[in-house]
Amino acid sequence: MELRASTIKSESGQLVGKAIAFGSQSHDLGGFVEIIEPAAFDNHLSTNPDVRALYEHDGKELLGRTTSGTLTINKRSDGIHVEIDPPSTQAGNDCKELVKRGDINGMSFGFVAIRDRWDWNAQPVPVRHVLEAELREVTVTATPAYEASSVVLRSLADHKREGTDLNELWLQYLEV
Template sequence: MNNNLYITRSFEANDFQTTEEGRIKGYAAVFNQTTLIGGYFREVIERGAFDACDLSDVFLHVNHDTRQIPLARCRSKDSTMTITIDDKGLCIDALLDIENNSEAKAVYNSVKRGDLDGMSFAFFIEEQKWENLSSKIPTRKILKFKRVNEVSIVSRPAYKGTSVSTERSEEVANAKEELLEARKELDNSKLELEKLKLKIKYSKERY
């Protein structure tokens, strides 16, 4: 498995909250939700996947545009965003500077109106489990995340509980790469098993 592959996933945020002036709360990741990734495989985030995840420095952006100044940041000190893990998933609570940042104000108002209705997060995987790899559409269960670098408010959530859109070409390309790598590892394991069987058979015949 390539632990260095940077991956993003998006969720429709039906439960977005603007709890006070400038504050936005919502889920960037949801547990036990089966999602079709680019038509290549299904993906499920297992409960407990964030237990040992590095969440020490996470930025909040819009549409993963990291070239722009972050709207909020979660870190050990002077944080403007908190991240909590509950029974549903990974929840963010961000305080936007709507008085001094015009973009933050525009984003806050768009979320409040419902124009921006999605959350997304960018991550690295520590541990995963593939099921039914030989089938046309296998399932990947994410058991442990290694690190979350960034969360985003997105205008077109590609991960509405069912599928990642083919319009998100980078995500789809990554999905294809991940599946090819997993199947290659499976083939290598089968090859090693056959070699071991032949070795045992040869040893028995010899003695």
């Protein structure tokens, strides 16, 4: 499994962020950089896979899971966005506090590449384009490989300030 990173924030106890930024170049990953293509996860996500949300890629620090409804994954034009309802555990509370303080503002993801294409002539290092992959996990991290990722802590008050229609928001949560 391969691991990469993006950004997140914490809102109303819920962690919200962009785990995967399409078309964004990663940091140097050890002699190459990587770009996730927009359709890379389409096939896998269409199967409603069991994806986990973790704290710093630690399988013992589970924050949410698609099969339990505590992790929601949404593909948008700019990337894969997530909403995590973390547990009231030490890891969940620590993670929310660190995001709230701004100490952690990134996300990462773990995947298995199915198809990729390499540009060996790119300078200064080769570029790997991930064309198809299976998403295994998303993680809240202080060290994202992609600067275009983000995370925040969201609250009900934030929705009200943004003018969000709370009835519409509730219906969206019920659809998940």
